[in-house]
Amino acid sequence: MPLFRSSASGVGAEALASTLVLRITEQFRVRHGYTPGVAEQRAWERSLPVLARDLVDAGLGDVEMLIEYQLPLSSKRIDAVLAGIHPKTGRPSYVLIELKQWSSATASVESPTLCTIEGYGHHEVLHPGEQVRRYCLFLLDFTQTLVDEPDSVAGAAYLHNATDFGVSTLYDLPEDEHGRVFTGEKRAGFHEFLRSRLAPQSGAEAADLLQGSRIAPSKQLLALAAEEIQSREQFTLLDEQQVAYVTVLRAVERARRADNKEVVVVTGGPGSGKSVIALSLLGELSRQKRAVAHATGSRSFTLTLRKVAGRRAPRVQALFRYFNNFVAAEPNDLDVLICDEAHRIRETSANRFTKAQHRTGRSQVEELISAARVPVFLLDEHQVVRPGEIGTVADIKAAAADLGVPVRTIDLDGQFRCGGSEAYLQWVLRLLGLAPGGPVAWEGDEHFTLLLAESPDEMEAMLAAQSSDEYAARMSAGFCWPWSDPRPDGTLVDDVVIGSWHRPWNVKGDKAVGGAPPSALWSTDPAGFGQVGCIYTAQGFEYDWSGVILGPDLVWRSGAWVADRSATQDPAFKRGKADTDFDYFVRNVYKVLLTRGMIGSVVHSTDTETQDFLRSLVLAPQPIGRLIVDQVGT
Numbered sequence: 001m002p003l004f005r006s007s008a009s010g011v012g013a014e015a016l017a018s019t020l021v022l023r024i025t026e027q028f029r030v031r032h033g034y035t036p037g038v039a040e041q042r043a044w045e046r047s048l049p050v051l052a053r054d055l056v057d058a059g060l061g062d063v064e065m066l067i068e069y070q071l072p073l074s075s076k077r078i079d080a081v082l083a084g085i086h087p088k089t090g091r092p093s094y095v096l097i098e099l100k101q102w103s104s105a106t107a108s109v110e111s112p113t114l115c116t117i118e119g120y121g122h123h124e125v126l127h128p129g130e131q132v133r134r135y136c137l138f139l140l141d142f143t144q145t146l147v148d149e150p151d152s153v154a155g156a157a158y159l160h161n162a163t164d165f166g167v168s169t170l171y172d173l174p175e176d177e178h179g180r181v182f183t184g185e186k187r188a189g190f191h192e193f194l195r196s197r198l199a200p201q202s203g204a205e206a207a208d209l210l211q212g213s214r215i216a217p218s219k220q221l222l223a224l225a226a227e228e229i230q231s232r233e234q235f236t237l238l239d240e241q242q243v244a245y246v247t248v249l250r251a252v253e254r255a256r257r258a259d260n261k262e263v264v265v266v267t268g269g270p271g272s273g274k275s276v277i278a279l280s281l282l283g284e285l286s287r288q289k290r291a292v293a294h295a296t297g298s299r300s301f302t303l304t305l306r307k308v309a310g311r312r313a314p315r316v317q318a319l320f321r322y323f324n325n326f327v328a329a330e331p332n333d334l335d336v337l338i339c340d341e342a343h344r345i346r347e348t349s350a351n352r353f354t355k356a357q358h359r360t361g362r363s364q365v366e367e368l369i370s371a372a373r374v375p376v377f378l379l380d381e382h383q384v385v386r387p388g389e390i391g392t393v394a395d396i397k398a399a400a401a402d403l404g405v406p407v408r409t410i411d412l413d414g415q416f417r418c419g420g421s422e423a424y425l426q427w428v429l430r431l432l433g434l435a436p437g438g439p440v441a442w443e444g445d446e447h448f449t450l451l452l453a454e455s456p457d458e459m460e461a462m463l464a465a466q467s468s469d470e471y472a473a474r475m476s477a478g479f480c481w482p483w484s485d486p487r488p489d490g491t492l493v494d495d496v497v498i499g500s501w502h503r504p505w506n507v508k509g510d511k512a513v514g515g516a517p518p519s520a521l522w523s524t525d526p527a528g529f530g531q532v533g534c535i536y537t538a539q540g541f542e543y544d545w546s547g548v549i550l551g552p553d554l555v556w557r558s559g560a561w562v563a564d565r566s567a568t569q570d571p572a573f574k575r576g577k578a579d580t581d582f583d584y585f586v587r588n589v590y591k592v593l594l595t596r597g598m599i600g601s602v603v604h605s606t607d608t609e610t611q612d613f614l615r616s617l618v619l620a621p622q623p624i625g626r627l628i629v630d631q632v633g634t
Contacts, residue, residue, distance in 0.1 A: 001211060001446055002066035002081070003027045007202070008055035011065050015049035024067060032423050033443065047099035050160045051080060058191040060084070064203035066210070070447070071135065072142040075422045076238055078135050083210055084203030086152070087195070092206035094146075095197050096139070096155040098132040104166035105159075110253075111246045112173045126242050127170060128157030133179025137236045145213035154197050156180040158190060235280050241273045244410040248281055248376055251408070252290065252336055255373040261332065263369060263400045265393055266378045268412030269425065270595035274378035275540070278340040279309070281376070282319060290335040295321045295368070297344030297389075301540040303510065303520030323364055324349035329371040337372035341540050342379035343391035365390065365399040382434060385535055385589045386572045387581065421448035424601075428594045431617070432587045433561060441617050449600035452618040454611075456501040459547045459602045466545045466600070467529055473545035474523060475503070476533040476593045478586070479570040480551030480606075483534075486513045496532045498549070498606050506531040535589045538596055546597030550605040554586050556613040561587070 014020035066081040079099045086093035108114040114124045132155035162183040182190040285292040306317040423445045429435035453459035463473035484493035492504035506522040517525035523541035552567040563583035605611040
């Protein structure tokens, strides 16, 4: 949905009255809960009136401008979507516009899809034509109205302050209908392009159709993993995701040509696309016949990838490893080692089963760096959830420096989990004290639904009403109850007991028990609904609807959170760590659990005072059984 919508003539009038930026800024503040930066406001002030004037001068003043249009199920925003009628077909037509104030830019010699901008130093960004092309593909992927109308969408980057000479190398990248580049010098050509896609008539109806479209569920990572790994690219990477992808491929090529070695670190919050990048790289490098492996510290994640991405393909299954599998690896044995969920890297790979000859004293991160010419680490530092995990940027950089290996870092600022709701992610971070400002009331977001359940029974009923063949719902909880082995008769013990409500944890092992799926498939098998997942099962996965039970290990007292280590049943915290360490880890645990949902979250605390506090922040529950299509648009 846009931050502001009006005809091009209307936008121009708002700009002349000096009210345009004020209205966009206020809508931004209402939607996201904070005021946009001065640089972003200045960009609106300098670019949007130029686009509106060009539309009016091209005779397209009645075309609708949807300004700062948020891509579905993503936090990414398109500068403007122009909605109107196609002059030849008479059908709705949409033009995506990315506005750049650059006066000059230079395409990368190694990859024409990247470029550097004057004033940015050596920092590379995605080529603006490639950026808008990927926005077009993403919009087509997730907007039901456009599924059968692929020709209804076009895209262009408008560098209105640039001359052709200043950006001449950008034209080395081939153009298509989804990705063109125009400069201020080519203003006449830009007008011609606009008139070829939009008729001089009202675009209000077309804009209504786009805004009212049902949004398709996110392309679930695992649903496309097999196709991605075994055949061809499935995911549309956007902005910094594509920069990270290209950066790794270039590092691999440099390593091949010059026999060198470098580390790439990709950081990002929940749902920023780290695992999508990992699978895209694994697929492409496998097709290039590179020696590549994918590693995680998560048993559930690795086994799931082996089952889904490697189905009927044992050679593909062998690509998925664990961090501790590289104790005895030969140096640079691999071309690339992709370390996903790298925040789960341990201090050491050694345990009581490690053979004496493999007890080298090296840290696990040193082993991983040593194993490949290009080790790639994808991580979120706020997902370190247990003692002994050292997967931070500082740890990786320090280990690389000791080995004399250079490091490149890319930060992903996009957010694709939680319906792309930046407001919800910030609400969670502030709620848990992981971002400054303190807890705030949830003001709602059209992209994500947050509900408070008054009991576990109500939570389960809410989730059951949303669960279907198309939409997945799961319950998870803090590790505050014992976790029993199955009974001799093959049934699970109802360990999670809250009043009269009782349910089992997910299965511990690799085999199904009494109809419940094995641990690794709890989040993806429909039979996983009805068991309660813990942090070690849920981390790394996503599902449409997420129910989270806050246990007595984190409670609200006298205006502050209090972490109670005596309430945890997690063996990792039973002894040996200070209470301050537990406070840090338990907040991260609940941050992970609260950010698994794609469409909505339902929250409940077992503690009365904490539940009262959450009730003061969260809107009253909506009626049980409300259809998901109502949440995401019809």
